[in-house]
Amino acid sequence: MKLSELTTNDLIMLDKGYASKDDVFKAVAEELLIQGIIQDKKVFINALYHREAESPTGLENGIAIPHAKSETINKPVFVIIRLKNSINDWESLDSSNRVSLIFLLAIPKQQTGTTHIDLLAQLSRSLMNPEFVNGIKNANTSEEVMTLLELTNKQEPKEEIRESKGLVLGVTACATGIAHTYMAAEALEKAGAELGYEVIVEKQGANGIEDRPALSDVRRAKGLIVATDIEPQNMAHYENVPYIKTKVAAPIKDATSLIKQVIDQPAGNYHSEQSVDSNMSEKKSLGTELYQSLMSGISYMIPIVVGAGLMTAIPQIGGMFFGIEGGTIGDAINATSSNGAVSFLYYLNSFGGFIFSLMYPVLAAFMANAIAGKVGMTAGFIGGGLAGGMIYALTGQENQTPSGFLGAIAIGFVAGYFCRFLNNKIKLPKNIQSLKPMLIIPLLSILLVYVLNLYIFEPIGGGLNNLLFDVISKSTGTYVIAIVIAMATAFDMGGPVNKAAFAVTMTLAANQSFPMTANILGCIIPPLGIGLSVILNQYVFKRDIYDESMEADGYTSFISGIIGISEGAIPFALKNPLITIPLNLLGSALAAVLATLFGVEIWFPIPQFWGWPLVQGLVPYLLSLLAGVLFVAIGNIVIRDYLATKKKKQVEKNDNWVRS
Structure with missing residues (x-):
């Protein structure tokens, strides 16, 4: 699929007289509704403004790239709008930017992480090419613009650096994971080539983590530029590299100064919450990976336990002020108390119990996430619910001992490694690639954790819990x-x-x-x-x-x-x-x-x-x-x-x- 297949002549609007951002959004929404690309104009416009509130979508050189992800969008498209007169109050990275060329992206929420996003990322990178932008500014017809889009499909070879001054790494990520993520990466790569540095940029976008450098590259890197508007993921990979941290828009505005800064005046050596052993091999040992995934799951579970404790303590203590004996606020009679405060405390106490029930799903989900990434979380979360006995609470089954904490740990490991195996081994054609993370991996992994929990983890984990119970009680x-x-x-x-x-x-x-x-x-x-x-x-x-x-x-x-x-x-x-x-x-x-x-x-x-x-x-x-x-x-x-x-x-x- 080419860029030209994500737009049409009707979506290329040249020399329009729109006087404001609102005029642009309404006109585009009307056209997309007519073509059946969106279902609801109001929802679509709200999605555009929601993105505008996160960070400026205006760049420089008269360009803006507003974009929206929404369930009201039926298929991914982009619209090109060239204005007769510029819009002077469009929030931009460059305060002097006067917007006259707009690339508006519309992405279905359910289609993030597919080939469509790759193509939209390609469009974002193309905006860093002055010839592409000037060609659209000077085009006489929409057909000429479509020809330019066709040409972007032909990737030009990267300029070779004969005498490299060294390697600079980058990590880019924006809120939507599409436009700024790839534009910032492109800007860093171009600036690096001009300065004589080899540059490798990891993109953490809608497709997940892309272009992560090898650990051998990390070890020889002179610096790391972390340009993100969201918290970057799995950053232990870059432990101890000299770094600077900035917004994702900063490289788009001035990538050259950032590269010079990270070489000459870094903020220090990068340290993540989950550091890696500096002596470890390219591939982590099984023991190290198991330990790190367990600690990752526990670190996410701790706030759940603390929050549950708070929501349980408040009603127990609060009940004392109304003459209720300590420990009895959870009695059913308090649910229908004539005192509204007592009734509220009863339900707050139940809410605390509900939070406690989430600690095993959260533990197993983030253990699986540490091993397999996002594809492992679904099976981990559901399996953790099985380990915590949530199915028995919902169905009213009594005298059943769930696999508990030990079962949740086992499920977290199994879900993580099995989902990672499926993700690496299953190969699908590009046009049905989205079936893998949305259907195939969840289906197979959920079935696996259910069967293993039923026939292995629950008998073993539940048996050990019963044994410990017997040891203590007897x-x-x-x-x-x-x-x-x-x-x-x-x-x-x-x-x-x-x-x-x-x-x-x-x-x-x-x-x-x-x-x-x-x-x-x-x-x-x-x-x-x-x-x-x-x-x-x-x-x-x-x-x-x-x-x-x-x-x-x-x-x-x-x-x-x-x-x-x-x-x-x-x-x-x-x-x-x-x-x-x-x-x-x-x-x-x-x-x-x-x-x-x-x-x-x-x-x-x-x-x-x-x-x-x-x-x-x-x-x-x-x-x-x-x-x-x-x-x-x-x-x-x-x-x-x-x-x-x-x-x-x-x-x-x-x-x-x-x-x-």
């Missing part, structure tokens, strides 16, 4: 139960054992068999303990046991503990597992025993500080918590200092032996 004595729960929760700081212990303890608390006190202590003592260890060492003990990065991680860990997130302690456990994990287990067990001794009871899954009003026995709870946190903090300082001193003495002994 333990002799409340102190033993508290110790087992606290240690299981603290063991891997938000990992599979932690989440399994949480699920089992919440079940016990729901039927009033055993409170969640030990689980909550085991959740927050590791991050609070290791965080306090760093703070005390920095201001009180002042031992040489934590480097600068660990000190920064320590403050993050302490803050995460305050808001009930265990994962803040993970960096310390990864660096020194034989110190960190045993101290976390013992500190959590100590606090659980003290809380049990004092008769502390917490029946709600709210480890954050805003759950304190729901604690039965707040003062002894805080004393128990403090004891566990101090044990972890002081223990880390003492042991780490002892080992550091021992190592220093050994080094000195070796030096003396060498000198002698």
Whole structure:
């Protein structure tokens, strides 16, 4: 398919007298409605203005490229409008731009990511060619314009750089993923060639990630220009490359100065939230990929858990102001209370429970996304819902044990790798390429996760959950139960054992068999303990046991503990597992025993500080918590200092032996 096939003579409007942007949009909408390309003029115009609100669509040299994605558009087209008189108030990158040549793109929302978008991207790149633009400005008829569009299908070879000064990388992305994304990339490539630099630009557009450079290219790059209006995806690939960050429109306006800036005055070395090992090979090891995908899923799940905790805590605490006993706001009688506030709190509490049910789908979906990209999210999300037992809640089936957290992890891995396999192996003709991500991959992957969950993950995961439930519930004595729960929760700081212990303890608390006190202590003592260890060492003990990065991680860990997130302690456990994990287990067990001794009871899954009003026995709870946190903090300082001193003495002994 050629560019000329995405427009017609009727959609090339030359020498029109439209005096404003609104006149242009209305005239185009009327013409597209007549031709059956759109269904609703008002919806289409609103979509155009919605895009205008995101960033200027006027460029320079009299050009504007308004565009819209909407379900009211039946097929992708573009319209060319040449005006008799320029529009002087069209918002543009260049404030002096007077718009007289408009390329208006109309894209069906359901057809993003197909060959049509490739062709529209080709149009956007063509706008960076002065000969193409001047040809349209000077054309006498629409037929001449169509001839120019035909010629754009013939790709000119890129100018070779005989003596390259080095490689510059770029990443471009705009809100719609079409016009500015490709125009910015084209501008960087042209400016690079003029300056003598090799330029590779990754486009994160409607087709996903395109033209990503090899890791070997990343390692030799002199700089990285991140030109985006949205948060770029999967940027760990560019770890430690000198970079600058700017808007996607900036290269279109002046790509030359950006290349000079990233070479001479970069903002620093690029660091993403998910960094990569600088020594890793071109292809990540399976273990590294599994770990990164799990951490990615957990990082997206944490806000869900925190949000659910907040939505559960507010009604429980709020109910107390209306004389409702703690923990009973969820009773059905409150739904029809004559007091509107009580009724609202009842439904807010139910809303909190609904949010909790989303944590497994979010976990599995983003694990699959980390492995396969967007094509993996559908199967991951649906499979996570199966792992969380949502199907049983909807169908009213009782006495069914879902696969739980372990099942969600397994489904996230399977969905990710299976969808990536299908995406790489299935080859379709270009005209039906969109069937792969919209039909074939979802169909096959959803069926797979359903069958695997039904016959493998649920029997295994549900069985392990039942086993842990039995171990906890059949333990002799409340102190033993508290110790087992606290240690299981603290063991891997938000990992599979932690989440399994949480699920089992919440079940016990729901039927009033055993409170969640030990689980909550085991959740927050590791991050609070290791965080306090760093703070005390920095201001009180002042031992040489934590480097600068660990000190920064320590403050993050302490803050995460305050808001009930265990994962803040993970960096310390990864660096020194034989110190960190045993101290976390013992500190959590100590606090659980003290809380049990004092008769502390917490029946709600709210480890954050805003759950304190729901604690039965707040003062002894805080004393128990403090004891566990101090044990972890002081223990880390003492042991780490002892080992550091021992190592220093050994080094000195070796030096003396060498000198002698």
